[in-house]
Amino acid sequence: xxxxxxARDKLAxxxxxxxxxxxxxxxxxxxxxxxxxxxxxxxxxx
Numbered sequence: 001x002x003x004x005x006x007a008r009d010k011l012a013x014x015x016x017x018x019x020x021x022x023x024x025x026x027x028x029x030x031x032x033x034x035x036x037x038x039x040x041x042x043x044x045x046x
Contacts, residue, residue, distance in 0.1 A: 004021070011018055 008018060
């Protein structure tokens with residue numbers, strides 16, 4: 001997380017615009033809030 005914050009700060013100092021983020025290495029079957037959010041709003045349908 002700190003690495004992402006550092007990257008965000010460097011982009012802000014360069015007056016760059018941040019459109020979004022990509023999270024790699026995150027388990028899709030985790031039981032956290034974001035897992036629910038993904039499947040409740042636009043995730044894969046069965």
